[in-house]
Amino acid sequence: MAAESASLRVLQLINTLARADGGPARHALEVNSALNARPGISALVVSMTGASRDSLVAEQEWPAAHASERRPNAFDLWRLIGRTDVVVIEGFYLAWVPFAALACFARRVPYAIVPHGVFTRYQHSQSRAKKSLFDAIAGRWVRSRASRFLVASAIERDDMEGLFPRLHLSVVGIGSGSVAEPALGGRHEPMRLISMSRIAAKKRIDIAIDAVAMMKEMGIDAMLTIAGSGDPGLVQGLQERVQGLGLSDRIVFTGELGGRAKSELFAASDALVAPSEDENFGIAIAEALSAGVPVVATQFVGAALAAGGRAVRVVDTVSAPTLSKALIELRNDPNYGALRKTAVLTAQREFSWETVAARWHVALGALAHSGQRPQDNGPTHGS
Template sequence: MKILHVIPGLSPALGGPPQVALNLVKSLRDLGVDAEIATTNFDHPHPLDVPLNQRVDYTFGSDSSDSVPVWFLPFNPPALKEFIFSKALTDWCWKHIPNYNVLDNHYLFSYAPTCAAAIARWHRTPYTVRVMGQLTPWALAQSRLKKQLYSTLIERHNLNAAAAIHCTTHQEAAEVRHFGIKAPTVTLPLGVHAPAPNPEARSQLRAQYQISTDTPVILFLSRLHYKKRPELLLQTLHQLKQQNYQFHLLIAGTGEPDYVQQLKQSTASLGLTDNVSFTGLVLGAEKDRLLQGSDLFVLPSYSENFGIAVAEALICGLPVVITPGIQIASDVATAEAGLVVEGAEKPLGEAIAQLITSPKLRQELGERGRDFAKSQYSWCTIAQNLIPAYETIAKQKRRPCLDI
C-alpha cells in the first residue's frame, strides 16, 4: 500500500499542520506503510533551501532518524497566504498520482490539496481530506466572501467526493456535517512525542533568559497570529502585574514581521518589558527545554481544531490554561489536566494567578496531563488506527462507510 500526503508547504511559518504531516508519515513508515509527502518549497521570506523536483529524505527533528521522503516542488510567487500556487506541483500530480493507492490531503482553501483532489478524481485514485480547523465558525468568518465563493465553486465538491474526511475531534466531525458534507468521517486525534527528560531544563531556561529561580515562567508557544490572542494575554498580565504578582512570560513563535513588532510595542506600552521575552521560532532541543523548563502554558486562542501545542505541553507535564475554542478543551477539563476559562481578562487572570501561586496545583495538573497525553496522543497508536481505514479505501476505490 502506497500513501501520498499532500500539503501546501512544510515551512514552520505555516504553524502546526506541517508537523502533523511529518510526524504522521514517519509513524506510518515505522509501521511498514510506504508513505511520503508532496509539497512546495514555500517559506517566508525566502523559499526553503531544499532539492527540488526529486524525492529527498527530509530531516525535521532533533534526531537524524526523524526523516521522511518528500517531493519538494517549486511554488510560484507571490504566495497568497496558504493558497501557494505551484504549476510544477500540478504537473507532478498528473504524472505521479496514479502510482499511489490513497492520497491524504492536508488543509482546505489551498491550491496543493485542491489540485491533488481534482487530479485524483480524474485518475480514480481515492483520497481523504484533513480539514485542519478550517470549518470552525471562527475560521469560516475570516475572508468570508472568498471562502464562500471557493466553497461553492470547488471545496464542497472536493469534500463530498472524498473517500473520508479526517477529523481530530467529534466537534470537528459535527462541523463537517454542519457544512453540508456527506462524505464519511474518520475521527482520530493528533499525536505528540514525549521528549527525552531534561532534569536541567528549569535551571537552563532561567539562566538563558536571566529569570530568577523563584519567578514562575509562563509559556506561550504558538504561531504569532491574532487568532491566538497574545494581546489578550499581555493585557491580562499587565493587570496581574498591577496586583504585584510575579511572573515572566516567554512568547515562543514567529509570525508576520509587522504583527510581531506590534506585539513588542504593546509589551513596552504595558510596562511589561522586564517581564516578557520573545524567543522567536523554537525547534528541537530548544523547544523541548522551553516545555520542560516552564511552569505553566497559556493559549487563549479564539479557535483551534485540535491544539497541537497544548498536547505538547501536556505530555511534558506542563499545566495548561486554555479557552473553549480549542477543541481538546473538553478533554483537558475531563482529565483535570488544566484550567479551561473564557477568553476574557478577568477569568484568564484568575486562572493564571491560581497557578503561579500554587506549585502544588501545578504539579497535580501536570502529572494528570502527562498521563492523559501519553494514553491518548501517541503517534504510533494514531497511525495504527489509521492504517485499516487506508486499507479499506484502497481496496474499495470508492467511498466506504467509515464513520468512526
C-alpha cells in the same frame, strides 16, 4: 512507491514541504514517518509545488519518512495515484487540489482530505469572496467526492458538521514527540508562564498579558515568555501594551524558538497559556504536556479539550479575569508536582505518534479495503 508488498499504500499530497509553510508541512512529514513505522503500510509524501531551498526534509528529523520534493507533472501524478490504495490531500483551498481529486476520481482511488482547520467557523468566515469563488468552480465537487475528511479535533469536526452535514468525518488528532526532558519537580517563584504559538490576532496573546497584569495587582508574581513570530505590527502593538502596563520586567518576547532553546524553555516553565478564540488543535498544548508542563487554555483550543484531566484547565471565556483565576488556582494547587506527572501521562495517552498513527491506519485502511470510492460518500455522520 516503496514496499510494493505493503498491504496499504498511501500517497500524501502536500502543497509544499518548505519550512515557511509551517504546521502543514511539518505535520505531513510527521504523519508520513509515523505511518511508515507501522507494519504493513507504505506511505509517500509528495510536494505539489516543488522543491524549496528552505525545505524541512533536509532537517532529517523524520528517519522513517519517504518524501519527494520534485514537482510531479500530470503523468507522474496519474502514475502515482494508480499505484496507490488511498490518497491523502493535505489542504483544500489550493489550485492543484481539484486536479488531484479529479485524477483520483478517474482512477477510482478513494481520497481523504486533511483540511488543516480551514473549515472551522472562524476560518470559514475569513476571505469569504475567494473561498466562495473556489467553491463555485470546484470546491463543492471536491468535497462531495471525498471519501473522508480527517480532522485534528472534536472542535473541528463539530464545526464542519455544522457547515457541511453530509461529510464523512474522522477525528485522528495530531501527535507530538517529547520536546524536552519532562520537568517533574515543583513550581518556580515567580511563576513561569509561556505562550508558544504564531502571533496572530485570534491567539489573543493580549489576554495573557492582561492576566499577568491582574496577577501583579493582586500581589502574585508571574513571568511570561512569549515565543513566536507573526505580523510585525501586531507584535509591536503587544510590546507597547507590555510597556504601558509596566510589565517590561515580567514579560519578554523571544521570537520563534526551536531546537535546544525551545526544549530549555519548556523545561523551565510552570504553565503554558493558550487564550485563543479559535484553535482547531494547538500543537503547543501537546508539546507542553509531554514536557510535564500543565496547560491553561480556552474551550476553543481543540487539543486542550482532547487532553482533559487535571493537568489541563479549560476556561469558558476569552478574558483576562478567567485566565488569571485559573492560573492562580494552578499556582496554589497543593499537588502541583503530581500535575506534572499527570501531564506527561496525558500526552503519552492522547498525543503519542504511535497512538495517532494507529487512528490514521484504521481510517485509511477502512477506505482502501471497503470498496468505498470517491463517488460514494457513505454515511452522513462521522466518528
